[in-house]
Every structure is written in C-alpha cells, then in structure tokens.
Amino acid sequence: MPEPSVPATAAPPLGCLAIVGLGLIGSSIARGARRYGLAERIVAIDADATVRERVRDLGLADHVTDDAAEGGAQADLVILCVPVGAIGPVVAEMAPRLRAGAVVSDVGSVKASVVAAVGPHLPASVAFVPGHPVAGTEYSGPDAGFSTLFSGRWCILTPPEGTDEAAVERVRALWQGLGAVVETMTPEHHDLVLAITSHVPHLIAYNIVGTAADLEAVTESEVMKFSAGGFRDFTRIASSDPTMWRDIFLTNREAVLEMLGRFNEDLSALTRAIRWGDGEALHRLFTRTRAIRRGIVAQGQETAEVDFGRGRAGGGEP
Numbered sequence: 001m002p003e004p005s006v007p008a009t010a011a012p013p014l015g016c017l018a019i020v021g022l023g024l025i026g027s028s029i030a031r032g033a034r035r036y037g038l039a040e041r042i043v044a045i046d047a048d049a050t051v052r053e054r055v056r057d058l059g060l061a062d063h064v065t066d067d068a069a070e071g072g073a074q075a076d077l078v079i080l081c082v083p084v085g086a087i088g089p090v091v092a093e094m095a096p097r098l099r100a101g102a103v104v105s106d107v108g109s110v111k112a113s114v115v116a117a118v119g120p121h122l123p124a125s126v127a128f129v130p131g132h133p134v135a136g137t138e139y140s141g142p143d144a145g146f147s148t149l150f151s152g153r154w155c156i157l158t159p160p161e162g163t164d165e166a167a168v169e170r171v172r173a174l175w176q177g178l179g180a181v182v183e184t185m186t187p188e189h190h191d192l193v194l195a196i197t198s199h200v201p202h203l204i205a206y207n208i209v210g211t212a213a214d215l216e217a218v219t220e221s222e223v224m225k226f227s228a229g230g231f232r233d234f235t236r237i238a239s240s241d242p243t244m245w246r247d248i249f250l251t252n253r254e255a256v257l258e259m260l261g262r263f264n265e266d267l268s269a270l271t272r273a274i275r276w277g278d279g280e281a282l283h284r285l286f287t288r289t290r291a292i293r294r295g296i297v298a299q300g301q302e303t304a305e306v307d308f309g310r311g312r313a314g315g316g317e318p
Helices: 024-035 049-058 068-072 084-097 112-118 165-177 187-219 229-238 242-251 253-275 279-298 306-312
Strands: 014-020 039-045 063-065 077-080 103-106 131-133 154-157 181-184
Touching (some): 014 024, 014 068, 014 165, 024 039, 024 049, 024 165, 063 068, 068 084, 077 084, 084 103, 084 112, 112 187, 154 165, 165 181, 187 229, 187 253, 253 279
Parallel strands (some): 014 077, 154 181
16 A cells, blocks of 8 residues: 555645654554644653653654643643543643633544533633544554554544534644544544444453453363454454553443444344244345445555455554
C-alpha cells in the first residue's frame, strides 16, 4: 500500500498540544502532530516512568512529565489518551491549572459516561469536546504508534449541547490534520453505534478465545496447533489492552447489554436454522453479511489484501 499523502489543513498550528497517556493512540497523535506541523510545542504526560523514558528516547515531545497539572497548564488543547475509567480523576487533577480558553478532549470508546465524569471538574472557561478516533491495532505502548494511524479513518466528536463551536473546530482541525474524516453525533448515539460495531465484537472475541483456552487442555494443544484464520483473528482482537476494555464494558454497560440482547436473539435463530437443516436461511444470512464486508472495504475502512494486510500492523515508526 502506498504511503498516505500529508493531510491538508488550513488551520494554523496549535501553540501547545498536551497528550496524557503515550500508548498507541497518544504516541501516534504525537508523531502525526510533529510530522504534519500541527503544534509548535508538544507536552507528553504519563504516570509510567518507563513510558516517559521511552518517549524521551524517541523524541516524541518537547517536554515529558508525570505531573498532569503542570503539563497541561500552558496547553491550548489537551488530549486525554487514558482508559475511560481514569479520565475523570485526571481531569480533576488538571482542572485548577488549565488556562482560560483551553480545550480538553479525549479518545475514549465510550462517550456519555465520560461527559458525566468530566463535566463537574472543568471551569466554565475551559471547553470539553469528547472525541473517539475509530482506529487502532492490537499493539500498545509508545513504540507501537505511527503517524499515519488515523489516515482515512473516522474520528467521532460528541460535543455536549451548548459547546462553543470554536472549541469544536479546534479539535476537528487537529484530527483532520492527522488525516481523519470527522463526524459529529450525540454521546448517547455514539455509545449505541460503537456497542455493536466494536464493543460486542470484542466481547465475543474474548469469550471465544477463553473457551478455546479451556479446550486447549482437553485437546492437548490441538486448538493452538490447528488454529485457522478465523480463530487467529479472534485472538488478535482478544489481545487488546485488558484495562481499557474492562473500563469500556463497565462504562457502556447499558448499550452493550442492549446489543447483546439483540445478538442473542439472532444467535437463537441461527441455532434453529442449523438444527433443522434450513440451508436457505443460512445462505441468505451469509450472503447478506458478505455484502457488508465488501461495503466496508469499498468505503476504505479495511483492505482487501491477503490476510487483511495484518503484516503492516504494529507501528515501529521512529
């Protein structure tokens, strides 16, 4: 696949961009902001000393600190790249020193609970524009990031009602500068959509791999030895960060349970079709789902390459 072109953005660069949490997403934002000139100064904030040392070695930021309040004090835009369960406490720590006119955003996969967690802590002079880049790999840590992670991918913004439009545009400009296609929706609608497109698939993957792990002892390594492509892709999904996904399921439980209920109903219908030998129903379902896959590829949200192009994943960009 050819190297994506440099994203075009008419917005002037930020004076100071602060990134809290330098894992896959945070380090990719730092790399992209540096590569595309989106910020004059980048501050990296992380509680892990090993991560901070690696961020310094990689040259991802102009300043690296474990002090969230100090690191965000001069920022024009703060991006929170920590698990959703930690966002509220981090904002509470930063809020007293955030300057008037600053904007805070995040990258969490759940939005309604994040809005509720952040709102009580921010002064009226600081805007909160929640965001969710729908991009990533199963890898984590500052070495996993790469500047083109968001190129051609969606980023969903969910500003609460009454949010200053200039603040929304500041966040939109950053993501467009990173190559993302930006969509806006309500936090509640976001959580319902992501429950079926992301959260429930991850839950299914965790469950299937867990079941296989139980069978592994019974079959004396045959589950691992004869893993087919489908199971291997489930293991890729199920290897995602456990803390992040624990928080996602706990904070988006209503939408996930709603989608699981629908999934279980459809699964019961599929079970009946198999039990009664209803080949027509099976073929009808498989034809419809195949068309959905082709639509995703046609929209540029996946590749038709052999093995889904998985060999490209993992970052490693300096």
